[in-house]
Amino acid sequence: MESFLVYTAGVxxxxxxLYFIGVAIAPYKPDSVKNDHFECGLPASSDQPKRANYGFxxxxxxxxxxxxxGLFFTLFVFDLKGHSAxxxxxxxxxxxxAITLAMRELQIHDKGLSR
Structure with a gap:
């Protein structure tokens, strides 16, 4: 339990x-677009919306x-019991x-679009 607390505190x-380093070195250049309130991103560049790629x-x-x-497997580094492996x-x-099924679904979807 003690090693888990050390791991959690370290993470x-x-x-x-990293957050504070990013805030310290990031440039601060506000302009009208960055300070404008918008709900769905920047204004559209055309009237016809673009379709998103399913692969993304x-x-x-x-x-x-x-x-x-990866996060799940790092927790097993600190476990001393035999059944964790x-x-x-x-x-x-x-x-x-799950990844194999997702890739198969992507291939089926891509074949359906190419017809």
């Missing part, structure tokens, strides 16, 4: 440190899944299956 400290959505979801998997292996199989 929290690193996040705040799948890529973002897979990135989040991989990111959470089994849980990590099952979780890796689950994530591999």
């Amino acid at each position: 929290t400290f690193a996040v705040f440190l 959505f799948v890529y973002a979801i897979m990135f989040i899944a991989a990111d959470m998997t 089994l849980v990590a292996g099952l979780f890796a199989l689950l994530m591999g299956g």
Whole structure:
């Protein structure tokens, strides 16, 4: 339990440190567009909206899944029990299956658009 608290404190400290470094070195150049209140981004450049690519959505979801998997596996570094490797292996199989299904769905969607 003590190592988990050290890990949590270290991650929290690193996040705040990176945030404050980013605030310290970021340029401050406000202009009318940045200070304007808008709900859906910048004004449209044309009257006809552009379609979003489905692949970008799948890529973002897979990135989040991989990111959470990495975080999940770092927690097993501090576990001294033997069954944590089994849980990590099952979780890796689950994530591999989910990513495989997502890639298959992306390929099916892309084939449907190319017809």
